[in-house]
Amino acid sequence: MHDILLFAPHLLLTLGILLCFVLGTLFKRPAGLYGVTFASTLLAGALGMAAYPSEAPLLPALKPFLATDALTAYFLPLICALGLGVLLFFGGELKRKGHKHDDELYALFLIALLGGVILAGGRNWLAFFLGLELLSLPLYILIGLRKDSGGTEASVKYFVMGATASGILLFGTGLIYAGSGSLDIAHSLRAPEGGGTVLVGLAMVLAGVAFKLSLAPFHLWAPDVYRGAPASVAALLTSMVKAAVGGGLLRIVLDLGPDLWPATVPVLWGLAALTMLAANLAALAQDSLKRMLGFSSAAHMGYLLMGVLCVNQAGPGPVMFYAAALAVMDLAAFGGLSLLDDGTEPVDTLASLRGLGRSRPWAAGLLAAGLAALAGLPPTAGFTGKLLLFRATIMGGYNWLGVIGILGAALSVFYYLRPLVALYLREGGAPSLPERLTVAGGVAVFLVLLALVGLGVAPSPVLQLIP
Amino acid sequence: MMHDFPLLTALILLPLLGGLAGLFFHRQPAQARFICLVAALAELALALVLLPKVLDARVLVERFDWIPLLHVQYSLAMDGLSYVLVLLTALLGVLGILTSWREIREGVAVFHCLLLAALSAAIGVFLARDLLLFYLFWEAQLIPMFFLIGRFGHERRRYAALKFFVFSMVGGLPMLLAVVWLMLTGVNPSLAALAASPVPGAMQGWCAAAFILAFAVKTPLLPVHTWLPDAHTQAPTAGSLLLAGVLLKTGAYAMLRWAIPLFPHAVAQAAPWLAGLGLAGLFYASWTAMAQQDAKRLVAYSSVAHMGLLTFALFAFDRTGLSGAVVMMVSHALTTGALFVMVGMLAERFHSRRLSDFGGLWGKMPVYGAFMLFFAVASAGLPGLSNFVGELMIMLGSFKVYPVGASLAFFGIVVGLAYVLRLLRGTILGKPGPLTESGQAVDLDGREILILSVFALAVLLIGVHPGPLLDLIREPLNILAAGRPI
Numbered sequence: 001m002h003d004i005l006l007f008a009p010h011l012l013l014t015l016g017i018l019l020c021f022v023l024g025t026l027f028k029r030p031a032g033l034y035g036v037t038f039a040s041t042l043l044a045g046a047l048g049m050a051a052y053p054s055e056a057p058l059l060p061a062l063k064p065f066l067a068t069d070a071l072t073a074y075f076l077p078l079i080c081a082l083g084l085g086v087l088l089f090f091g092g093e094l095k096r097k098g099h100k101h102d103d104e105l106y107a108l109f110l111i112a113l114l115g116g117v118i119l120a121g122g123r124n125w126l127a128f129f130l131g132l133e134l135l136s137l138p139l140y141i142l143i144g145l146r147k148d149s150g151g152t153e154a155s156v157k158y159f160v161m162g163a164t165a166s167g168i169l170l171f172g173t174g175l176i177y178a179g180s181g182s183l184d185i186a187h188s189l190r191a192p193e194g195g196g197t198v199l200v201g202l203a204m205v206l207a208g209v210a211f212k213l214s215l216a217p218f219h220l221w222a223p224d225v226y227r228g229a230p231a232s233v234a235a236l237l238t239s240m241v242k243a244a245v246g247g248g249l250l251r252i253v254l255d256l257g258p259d260l261w262p263a264t265v266p267v268l269w270g271l272a273a274l275t276m277l278a279a280n281l282a283a284l285a286q287d288s289l290k291r292m293l294g295f296s297s298a299a300h301m302g303y304l305l306m307g308v309l310c311v312n313q314a315g316p317g318p319v320m321f322y323a324a325a326l327a328v329m330d331l332a333a334f335g336g337l338s339l340l341d342d343g344t345e346p347v348d349t350l351a352s353l354r355g356l357g358r359s360r361p362w363a364a365g366l367l368a369a370g371l372a373a374l375a376g377l378p379p380t381a382g383f384t385g386k387l388l389l390f391r392a393t394i395m396g397g398y399n400w401l402g403v404i405g406i407l408g409a410a411l412s413v414f415y416y417l418r419p420l421v422a423l424y425l426r427e428g429g430a431p432s433l434p435e436r437l438t439v440a441g442g443v444a445v446f447l448v449l450l451a452l453v454g455l456g457v458a459p460s461p462v463l464q465l466i467p
Numbered sequence: 468m469m470h471d472f473p474l475l476t477a478l479i480l481l482p483l484l485g486g487l488a489g490l491f492f493h494r495q496p497a498q499a500r501f502i503c504l505v506a507a508l509a510e511l512a513l514a515l516v517l518l519p520k521v522l523d524a525r526v527l528v529e530r531f532d533w534i535p536l537l538h539v540q541y542s543l544a545m546d547g548l549s550y551v552l553v554l555l556t557a558l559l560g561v562l563g564i565l566t567s568w569r570e571i572r573e574g575v576a577v578f579h580c581l582l583l584a585a586l587s588a589a590i591g592v593f594l595a596r597d598l599l600l601f602y603l604f605w606e607a608q609l610i611p612m613f614f615l616i617g618r619f620g621h622e623r624r625r626y627a628a629l630k631f632f633v634f635s636m637v638g639g640l641p642m643l644l645a646v647v648w649l650m651l652t653g654v655n656p657s658l659a660a661l662a663a664s665p666v667p668g669a670m671q672g673w674c675a676a677a678f679i680l681a682f683a684v685k686t687p688l689l690p691v692h693t694w695l696p697d698a699h700t701q702a703p704t705a706g707s708l709l710l711a712g713v714l715l716k717t718g719a720y721a722m723l724r725w726a727i728p729l730f731p732h733a734v735a736q737a738a739p740w741l742a743g744l745g746l747a748g749l750f751y752a753s754w755t756a757m758a759q760q761d762a763k764r765l766v767a768y769s770s771v772a773h774m775g776l777l778t779f780a781l782f783a784f785d786r787t788g789l790s791g792a793v794v795m796m797v798s799h800a801l802t803t804g805a806l807f808v809m810v811g812m813l814a815e816r817f818h819s820r821r822l823s824d825f826g827g828l829w830g831k832m833p834v835y836g837a838f839m840l841f842f843a844v845a846s847a848g849l850p851g852l853s854n855f856v857g858e859l860m861i862m863l864g865s866f867k868v869y870p871v872g873a874s875l876a877f878f879g880i881v882v883g884l885a886y887v888l889r890l891l892r893g894t895i896l897g898k899p900g901p902l903t904e905s906g907q908a909v910d911l912d913g914r915e916i917l918i919l920s921v922f923a924l925a926v927l928l929i930g931v932h933p934g935p936l937l938d939l940i941r942e943p944l945n946i947l948a949a950g951r952p953i
Binding site (some may be wrong): 377378387390413417459 | 536537599603614628637640641643647648650651
């Protein structure tokens with residue numbers, strides 16, 4: 001019974017996937033798929049919350065596969081919650097755009113979610129890779145949902161880059177296995193005999209993860225893909241996917257033995273500094289809001305990496321909190337964009353945002369709150385998250401990295417303000433239709449805003465979940 | 468001392484909640500405006516009710532754990548100094564709403580909500596005694612003011628709003644790093660604990676620099692002041708009133724409350740330079756004010772000049788001078804605030820702020836002329852009015868510390884007379900300008916007379932009877948001057 005409970009979230013999500021496919025085959029336009037997807041995500045999250053943290057599984061087959069520690073206990077419900085948040089926007093956007101293959105799209109969504117759950121909760125390299133691939137494969141299709149050339153370009157770009165990254169990562173895990181003789185993440189990185197081989201493998205794994213997290217110099221795909229993807233899929237990419245991959249990366253770094261740290265530190269330092277500077281500078285020059293958010297999201301992964309670098313001194317708490325905070329902020333920004341995009345004309349350039357703050361107060365408000373949070377304004381999740389990360393950085397003794405981070409944050413003020421100015425301080429062009437929020441949209445706005453402000457004003461409940 | 472009802476929290480939240488309540492009536496501007504006025508009046512009443520408590524208990528405190536993991540507390544305290552500034556803020560809030568009664572016709576609910584939110588944030592700055600809480604309110608001030616200027620301001624409002632935001636935010640970010648660093652050094656980041664064990668060595672210099680940069684931007688001190696004339700000129704009248712009366716005060720207040728107690732050695736070393744910058748600001752801004760064509764810009768530069776004098780007094784750090792600086796804070800808020808309101812009244816009537824368009828208004832608008840003369844000479848430091856008290860005490864106090872500087876400051880004040888005369892000649896005296904003869908020269912109505920009378924009474928009261936004000940701030944300043952924080 002004990003093992004079944006541990007595995008129940010994964011099983012529930014699988015059940016949801018199967019149901020979506022079966023219903024889709026049996027009926028022409030199956031109703032209730034949204035409900036199925038929603039329910040299985042919700043239940044999976046709730047069961048994950050109940051089951052973890054726990055003792056190691058009893059089944060010998062499951063034992064080396066699933067980690068049942070506090071990290072899983074935090075990330076599994078978080079990923080499900082983020083999935084729910086995305087779903088609230090995703091369903092609305094599918095309905096507005098009138099897509100034909102709802103069944104497959106919902107199933108794909110659930111597959112990605114399952115991948116995220118496995119990735120963040122797996123304790124060996126097989127689970128890591130399996131999770132990552134399950135997470136990526138459905139996204140190749142979801143990103144290409146838009147019918148125009150932008151959608152195809154985004155999909156192809158993500159596919160080619162993603163496949164390369166997966167290959168490199170797989171080869172890296174192979175090298176780690178060859179060097180250490182173990183597939184267990186912790187065991188293989190603790191005190192391996194073939195240290196050199198493991199190190200090369202680790203470098204390749206980090207490169208693969210860096211691609212998924214869009215860390216510089218592996219970040220150049222992000223703006224194009226975010227621009228080409230539907231806004232709700234971009235929300236999925238920046239929130240759930242990044243939280244899951246961040247969880248995976250955190251597990252790797254926490255398991256790194258003292259032998260491997262000295263070689264890893266400069267790499268992480270360089271990646272963090274480069275990401276913060278390059279992505280923030282690039283974001284300054286963007287005219288498309290989605291591209292700007294793409295670079296901004298990359299820049300924030302640089303801040304996150306500062307925390308990853310300092311896990312030994314400050315613990316995993318700051319990174320875990322920021323993973324949640326960043327996911328909520330990007331969910332707000334892209335979710336707001338997805339609500340603004342009612343299918344008549346694309347809302348992406350600064351000019352197209354003009355005056356929307358008045359004509360569509362809720363959707364624009366969500367977007368604006370997301371942007372303000374990303375800029376680190378109090379009292380939002382972004383402020384508290386940044387505070388914790390800079391605290392970790394200084395605890396770790398990397399003062400210069402902190403200074404670079406502040407420099408990046410100062411740069412970012414300029415580009416977060418421009419859309420805010422367009423939304424609220426400029427007159428709109430043509431008077432648009434009055435705002436009509438769906439129930440899901442309204443709930444989404446409320447929940448995301450609540451999370452955004454809640455994480456900023458009262459972070460203690462979340463912080464207490466963190467070991 | 469703990470009391471049952473969280474009065475200080477109520478002081479902070481009441482304006483914000485009132486503003487949000489007004490927002491629900493965004494389709495009925497009249498109701499929204501009325502609700503917000505009631506909220507502002509209630510805030511003022513609450514502030515007045517607290518007076519006996521402050522006199523009685525000396526310090527009102529509210530404190531509970533907020534983020535235990537970081538040892539951060541939600542810690543508020545109100546002593547006489549905080550009280551004076553809170554009362555001033557509440558008063559300016561009411562006057563600000565009355566001032567905008569006719570100026571703001573579109574987006575009334577949003578405007579008033581932003582105005583009240585700005586009050587909330589500023590009061591939070593005056594009351595916070597925990598470093599993180601203080602930083603939170605400090606940065607939160609930016610948001611409502613940004614939208615107030617950017618949405619409700621004049622022709623170049625977006626430029627001014629962006630400049631304001633970028634200057635403040637970029638100035639504030641290094642402070643975040645310093646705040647984090649301080650939070651890691653002490654056991655808890657409360658003002659008392661941090662000041663009890665000042666940061667050692669070179670790090671104190673870095674932290675002090677980060678804090679003072681943030682405060683200097685807001686005060687504003689000379690090289691980082693350039694956002695202010697633009698922001699003032701472009702802001703709606705009530706926005707200018709709050710900027711001059713409240714926001715600039717948070718800068719000077721934070722210097723006094725946070726920078727000086729936290730970094731005594733670093734500030735002591737930098738004090739001559741900072742005082743010098745204040746003096747330079749006094750001269751530079753007075754000089755620039757004389758060249759202005761735009762009446763509002765002239766008043767804005769006069770504001771920079773006054774704040775320069777105030778900064779000079781702060782860093783002379785003499786007990787009498789400090790009292791003078793606080794009197795000056797209050798007085799500057801009243802006189803400059805009133806001048807902004809009066810220029811706003813002109814702009815509302817004539818849709819122009821150019822000095823060359825006016826002149827000789829006294830004949831057409833005698834009541835306006837009388838008030839203008841009163842506030843202009845008050846701003847120039849006429850004995851018997853509030854500025855004189857402040858300036859005199861600053862002179863007396865700082866002369867002991869920087870005799871040369873204080874003498875120079877005296878000449879700076881004299882230069883100030885020149886721009887005041889220019890303002891008077893450009894509006895109520897001198898030859899009638901092209902707009903003076905037009906039919907829009909209608910004298911003040913009851914509402915406007917009411918607003919200006921409140922300002923004038925306060926200026927007169929502090930001018931002839933500064934005792935109660937000085938009594939209120941005596942003990943807090945004694946404690947600060949002795950190097951102990953509250």
